[in-house]
Amino acid sequence: MKIAIAADHGGYELKNRIADYLIELGHTVTDFGTNSADSVDYPDYAFLASKAVADNSHEFGILICGSGIGMSICANKVKGIRCALCSEPVSARLSRQHNDANMLALGARIIGVEMAKAIVDAFLNEKFEGGRHEKRVSKIECCDINS
Numbered sequence: 208m209k210i211a212i213a214a215d216h217g218g219y220e221l222k223n224r225i226a227d228y229l230i231e232l233g234h235t236v237t238d239f240g241t242n243s244a245d246s247v248d249y250p251d252y253a254f255l256a257s258k259a260v261a262d263n264s265h266e267f268g269i270l271i272c273g274s275g276i277g278m279s280i281c282a283n284k285v286k287g288i289r290c291a292l293c294s295e296p297v298s299a300r301l302s303r304q305h306n307d308a309n310m311l312a313l314g315a316r317i318i319g320v321e322m323a324k325a326i327v328d329a330f331l332n333e334k335f336e337g338g339r340h341e342k343r344v345s346k347i348e349c350c351d352i353n354s
Contacts (some may be wrong), residue, residue, distance in 0.1 A: 208331065211268040213239035213256035214315070215249035215278070218271030221315040221323055225269060228324055234331075237265060253281035260309050261287040267331065268310040271323075275314035282310050289347060294318055296329035303333035307344050 210229055214222035219241055226236045239255040241247045249272045260268040268290075270278035275292045282290035290310035291302030294317055302308035311330045313323050335344075 208266045209235045209237070209264070210331075211237050211239060211256040211259040211265040212271075213241075213252040213268070213278075214271040215241055215252060215273070216244050216246050217249075217273030218278075218313070218315040219244045221313065221320065222269075222271045224320050225271070225313075225323055225327060228327070229269075249277045250281045253278045254285065257282040257285040257288050257290070257310065261285050266309075269327065270310060270312045271315050272312075273314060273316040275312040275317065279310075279312035282312065287348070289344070291330075293326050293330070295322070296325045299326045299329040300333045303330055303335060305340050305343075306347075307335040307340070 212222055212226050226238055229236045240252050253270050256268045256270060259265045270282055272278045279290045279292040282288045288310055289306055289308045290312055291308040292312040293299040293302060299311065
């Protein structure tokens, strides 16, 4: 899989660990930054990676900041992105099964490296179930609660 990854200063170290892990698993990873622990504005990096997923040049994206909240909010502003903030594997699996999430947000100050790996595995190894969930995902895409 081709995976976009990005982080702010709070997620920089975890981003590097997860990128290395993904490469070990055989995935192609594009790192959209940041490239140091110096303070940066997380929206700049969240939007870069989100656009790469939205334009279909990458299958999935992973965003990491201190809490994961800011990155997930930014990603979900990009048309076509369904970003799930997950702190454990069950939510990651469900985000793929039921919501067809195409991006994952992680909080580096919330979870450790091993938990992050487990969440990434759960996210990437799960498939969208479709069926009854398709109508709901469609409503997310067009923001029409009446369709």
